[in-house]
Amino acid sequence: MWMWTCGSQSCNETINKDTVVFGTGQEESHLLTWPLTTGNYIAVLGRNITREVLATSEPFSVLESCPPTQIPSQNLPTSAPPYKLPFEDMHPSISINQGCHQENDNILIEFENNNPLVGDWVGIFWHGTTNTDDLNNPLMWMWTCGSHSCQDIIEKDRIIFGSGKEIDHLLKWPLIAGDYVAILIHDALSKNVLAISDPFSIVDVCSTSQIPSQISPIASFVEPSSIPSRSPSFHLSLFPSLSPSLQFSNSPTRSSIPSSRPSSFPSIRLSFSPTESSLSLPAPYLSSSIDQNFNSIRSDSISTDNSCYQVNSPIYISFESSIPKLDNWIGIYPSNYDFSALNLAPSSWQWSCGEVICHEKGIKSGSVVFSSEQLNIHGTQGFPLEKSSYTAVLGMRDGVKPVIVAQTDSFEVADECFAIPSDDIVPSEIDRVNQIIIDRAIQSGEELNAYRLNAMETLLQFKVSVLGVMDDEEILQTYALLCIYFATNSVETEITNDIFGIGPPPSWKISHLWTSSEFPPCSGWYGIFCNDDRRVTGIKLYKNGLTGSFPKEVTLISSLKSLDIAKNNIWNKGDEENRWLGDLGDIECLYIGKTYFEYKGIPTEINQLSSLKIFDASYANFSGPLRNETFQDLNNLEFLSLSGNQFNSHIPKAISHLPKLQYLYLMNTSINDNMNFALTMPAIREIFLDNNQGLIGTLPTELWLLQTLESLSLSGCGLTGTIPPE
Numbered sequence: 001m002w003m004w005t006c007g008s009q010s011c012n013e014t015i016n017k018d019t020v021v022f023g024t025g026q027e028e029s030h031l032l033t034w035p036l037t038t039g040n041y042i043a044v045l046g047r048n049i050t051r052e053v054l055a056t057s058e059p060f061s062v063l064e065s066c067p068p069t070q071i072p073s074q075n076l077p078t079s080a081p082p083y084k085l086p087f088e089d090m091h092p093s094i095s096i097n098q099g100c101h102q103e104n105d106n107i108l109i110e111f112e113n114n115n116p117l118v119g120d121w122v123g124i125f126w127h128g129t130t131n132t133d134d135l136n137n138p139l140m141w142m143w144t145c146g147s148h149s150c151q152d153i154i155e156k157d158r159i160i161f162g163s164g165k166e167i168d169h170l171l172k173w174p175l176i177a178g179d180y181v182a183i184l185i186h187d188a189l190s191k192n193v194l195a196i197s198d199p200f201s202i203v204d205v206c207s208t209s210q211i212p213s214q215i216s217p218i219a220s221f222v223e224p225s226s227i228p229s230r231s232p233s234f235h236l237s238l239f240p241s242l243s244p245s246l247q248f249s250n251s252p253t254r255s256s257i258p259s260s261r262p263s264s265f266p267s268i269r270l271s272f273s274p275t276e277s278s279l280s281l282p283a284p285y286l287s288s289s290i291d292q293n294f295n296s297i298r299s300d301s302i303s304t305d306n307s308c309y310q311v312n313s314p315i316y317i318s319f320e321s322s323i324p325k326l327d328n329w330i331g332i333y334p335s336n337y338d339f340s341a342l343n344l345a346p347s348s349w350q351w352s353c354g355e356v357i358c359h360e361k362g363i364k365s366g367s368v369v370f371s372s373e374q375l376n377i378h379g380t381q382g383f384p385l386e387k388s389s390y391t392a393v394l395g396m397r398d399g400v401k402p403v404i405v406a407q408t409d410s411f412e413v414a415d416e417c418f419a420i421p422s423d424d425i426v427p428s429e430i431d432r433v434n435q436i437i438i439d440r441a442i443q444s445g446e447e448l449n450a451y452r453l454n455a456m457e458t459l460l461q462f463k464v465s466v467l468g469v470m471d472d473e474e475i476l477q478t479y480a481l482l483c484i485y486f487a488t489n490s491v492e493t494e495i496t497n498d499i500f501g502i503g504p505p506p507s508w509k510i511s512h513l514w515t516s517s518e519f520p521p522c523s524g525w526y527g528i529f530c531n532d533d534r535r536v537t538g539i540k541l542y543k544n545g546l547t548g549s550f551p552k553e554v555t556l557i558s559s560l561k562s563l564d565i566a567k568n569n570i571w572n573k574g575d576e577e578n579r580w581l582g583d584l585g586d587i588e589c590l591y592i593g594k595t596y597f598e599y600k601g602i603p604t605e606i607n608q609l610s611s612l613k614i615f616d617a618s619y620a621n622f623s624g625p626l627r628n629e630t631f632q633d634l635n636n637l638e639f640l641s642l643s644g645n646q647f648n649s650h651i652p653k654a655i656s657h658l659p660k661l662q663y664l665y666l667m668n669t670s671i672n673d674n675m676n677f678a679l680t681m682p683a684i685r686e687i688f689l690d691n692n693q694g695l696i697g698t699l700p701t702e703l704w705l706l707q708t709l710e711s712l713s714l715s716g717c718g719l720t721g722t723i724p725p726e
Contacts, residue, residue, distance in 0.1 A: 106162030308417035314371035324362025348382035455482035491548025535559035552580035600624035619644030
């Protein structure tokens with residue numbers, strides 16, 4: 001159950017201190033699971049949009065009857081299991097019936113937990129060597145009672161994941177070939193990891209020699225910033241982020257989510273670390289037999305960018321795989337290593353995607369970086385390397401057997417390297433960079449202002465070995481990103497003077513690797529997401545302390561699909577600083593809410609974004625009339641939020657006729673119209689128009705005939721009449 005701190009789901013007051021009541025006398029919309037069943041609960045004070053948990057109450061119980069001594073007692077009832085953290089006295093366990101399964105085989109999981117709660121659950125996750133990003137990303141899950149809808153407290157049992165089970169919890173069934181673990185998790189609220197199974201594999205054919213490995217990681221909190229609610233149903237966050245997470249809701253419809261920006265209840269993030277400090281090996285090494293296959297007939301290749309590296313300097317490795325898989329890996333071994341050994345123990349390794357866990361798909365061709373800065377960030381283990389001679393290999397799996405398909409020439413790690421690039425290479429790279437920027441980024445007569453000069457200077461300071469492997473598009477997108485950094489990092493404006501006082505405002509909250517001369521953007525820059533071809537597809541700098549004016553150079557990134565710069569003190573004023581929004585090419589998701597994009601209405605150039613699916617410009621300081629031409633060509637738009645801007649106009653007909661628009665939010669926008677605009681919306685599911693006194697007239701009876709409409713919010717408007725019986 002939930003409500004705003006002002007006491008309902010429709011109020012908008014800011015409340016410092018108060019009491020709210022959940023009960024049968026309240027409006028029913030927020031009583032999603034009323035009455036509560038017997039069990040243990042907590043109340044959480046949360047902040048919307050930022051998804052922060054501000055405070056958590058002591059646990060309380062719901063019983064059939066409460067003895068007088070328990071009103072109001074802090075003691076939990078003896079009839080229910082105690083709410084206890086941490087679980088120091090517990091010895092839970094979880095295991096899989098066999099270490100190898102063929103596709104579509106049922107997976108039998110046994111668990112034991114001597115201190116169970118109603119909200120305990122079991123999830124199946126990708127097997128990562130050292131950690132995982134988010135426990136809200138199970139491939140499959142169910143409560144320990146064996147389904148998504150039961151509420152029993154189970155101490156010891158067996159559960160089955162398979163094609164014969166109810167379909168709602170088989171989110172990724174059947175599992176594809178790969179390595180997995182099952183995790184027993186204590187309580188949907190606190191999300192404490194109790195036990196992790198040995199890894200198990202899904203393969204085409206299981207042989208008798210395939211046995212589970214013995215590596216078992218432990219879990220630790222990284223950022224316990226939020227707590228999701230427990231529910232027998234689930235939904236995906238409406239905004240398809242580049243790293244989507246499974247969200248749990250108390251209702252099967254979005255109307256139960258307290259948000260104008262499509263967010264869900266926040267999630268708890270955890271990471272995993274090995275049980276010991278020694279190097280933990282990826283799953284491919286954990287096989288009873290090894291095939292030596294250096295001379296593969298396939299077109300696999302791997303190479304280093306140099307033949308000598310100083311101790312602790314980064315090592316760039318490029319590769320091409322004929323069979324890209326999620327669990328392909330790059331390993332570095334001593335050059336004299338015996339690859340016929342049964343246990344391939346590398347000096348350093350990482351997955352081919354360069355991440356801790358590869359979520360999307362295998363990488364056909366790309367590059368990875370081994371460096372101290374990448375250690376425990378993107379999967380690199382066992383770095384820095386000691387002084388010696390090494391070779392790098394590209395590894396993959398054949399069933400559950402690791403197969404080495406390509407190997408580099410040997411290279412050296414030494415105190416000093418003499419095999420450095422010749423002097424004539426450096427000027428050529430500088431000339432190339434200058435020419436790319438002049439030809440493609442600087443318009444005729446355009447001023448090389450401070451942020452552009454800083455971006456150029458920083459780019460030219462990149463190491464030759466880095467620039468040498470970057471093609472023209474990578475050079476251009478790197479320059480564009482550096483322009484963003486220098487144009488919005490600690491830049492004083494009238495806005496920042498009002499907020500922080502006169503003088504330079506604070507710098508970015510996180511700027512990891514943004515000004516490094518050793519790492520291109522797709523090697524781990526904070527908030528940057530890339531595809532397999534090292535093209536930037538996403539920029540997510542939400543609530544990161546950006547100031548100044550967001551620069552138009554972002555439009556130089558032709559591969560960009562998602563831009564999230566919401567909730568920053570960016571001030572883009574007038575035509576010149578707003579029109580570039582229409583030059584974002586194939587952008588699909590654009591979040592500029594809670595900024596200062598000051599303009600009369602919404603720039604009409606937005607209509608050029610024919611691929612746009614999600615547009616959130618809520619509370620962005622726009623004012624003036626909404627124009628029909630702004631929206632008339634947005635035929636792929638599914639989500640539109642313009643709340644908190646003062647338009648003083650009607651709702652354009654173009655919005656009413658958008659063929660794919662499902663979610664429309666125009667709260668607090670001084671709209672002057674009636675509800676007839678909604679009658680021609682073919683796909684609409686949710687309309688929020690609260691606090692618009694200029695929205696007048698009666699509710700047309702045809703409104704209730706809209707087949708797709710699920711949620712309508714009209715509080716604080718100037719509507720009159722009655723709700724039609726239809």
